[in-house]
Amino acid sequence: MRADLLVFVGVLGLALATMPVYAGRRRGRDPLESSARGTFVLGSFVREWFYWFVGPLERGLLALGASPLALNLTGVAFGMVAGGCFATGRLVPGGWAVLLGGVADVLDGRIARAKGLASRKGAFLDSTLDRFAEFGAFVGLAIWARGSLLATAIVVVALGGSLLVSYARARGESVGIVCKVGILQRAERLLLLGFGGILDPVVSAWLGRPEPGALLVPVLGVVAVGTVGTAVFRTVWIARRLPLIDE
Numbered sequence: 193m194r195a196d197l198l199v200f201v202g203v204l205g206l207a208l209a210t211m212p213v214y215a216g217r218r219r220g221r222d223p224l225e226s227s228a229r230g231t232f233v234l235g236s237f238v239r240e241w242f243y244w245f246v247g248p249l250e251r252g253l254l255a256l257g258a259s260p261l262a263l264n265l266t267g268v269a270f271g272m273v274a275g276g277c278f279a280t281g282r283l284v285p286g287g288w289a290v291l292l293g294g295v296a297d298v299l300d301g302r303i304a305r306a307k308g309l310a311s312r313k314g315a316f317l318d319s320t321l322d323r324f325a326e327f328g329a330f331v332g333l334a335i336w337a338r339g340s341l342l343a344t345a346i347v348v349v350a351l352g353g354s355l356l357v358s359y360a361r362a363r364g365e366s367v368g369i370v371c372k373v374g375i376l377q378r379a380e381r382l383l384l385l386g387f388g389g390i391l392d393p394v395v396s397a398w399l400g401r402p403e404p405g406a407l408l409v410p411v412l413g414v415v416a417v418g419t420v421g422t423a424v425f426r427t428v429w430i431a432r433r434l435p436l437i438d439e
Contacts, residue, residue, distance in 0.1 A: 287389025
C-alpha cells in the first residue's frame with residue numbers, strides 16, 4: 193500500500209475511533225460555535241465532534257497567543273499551496289493542503305470568539321480571505337486539467353459555483369435576509385476536494401488509468417453541479433422572502 197494512503201487511512205481511522213469516545217461524553221452546545229455557520233450535510237454531530245477533535249490544537253494555539261488573522265492568512269497560504277500542488281500534478285499533497293486550510297478556517301473563528309475578538313471586521317476578513325484560498329486551489333486545478341476541455345470546463349463551473357454560493361449569501365444579508373441553507377457550502381466543498389485529491393491516484397491506478405483524474409474529475413463534477421444548484425436555490429429562497437415593491 194502506498195505510504196500516502198497509509199497516512200490517510202491512519203488519520204481517518206484515528207478520527208473515526210474517537211467518535212464513540214466523544215458520543216459518550218457529549219455535553220451541551222459548544223459555547224464557541226458560531227451562529228453564522230450554515231447547516232452541515234453530515235449533520236450537527238459530526239461538526240460538534242470535529243470541534244472536540246481539534247480541541248487540543250485549539251487550546252495549544254490559544255496558549256501560544258495565535259491571532260485569528262494569522263490563522264486566516266494560514267488558510268490562504270494553504271489554498272495557494274494546494275493550487276501549486278494541483279497545478280504540478282501533485283494531487284495528494286494538494287488534497288492535504290485543502291483539508292489543512294479547512295482546519296485553519298475553523299480555528300480562526302473559534303479563537304476569535306475565545307479571545308473575545310469577534311467583530312464585523314473579522315467576519316469580513318474571514319469570509320473574503322476564504323474566497324482567496326478557494327480561488328487559489330481552483331486555479332491550480334484548472335491548470336492541472338488543461339489537457340481536457342471537459343475537465344477544464346468542470347473546474348471553471350465548480351469555481352464559479354463556489355463563488356456564487358458565497359455571493360448569494362452575502363448579497364442576501366446586505367438586504368436583510370440571512371440564508372445559510374444549501375448542500376454544498378464551504379465545509380462540504382473542502383472535504384470533497386481534499387479527499388478527492390488524496391484518493392485519486394489510488395483510484396486511478398486501481399482502474400488502470402494511465403493518467404490521474406478518475407476520481408477527482410467526477411468529484412469536481414459533483415462540486416460544479418452542487419454549487420450551482422445551491423446558488424440557484426439560495427437566489428430563489430432569498431427572492432421569495434423579499435417584498436416585490438419596497439414600502
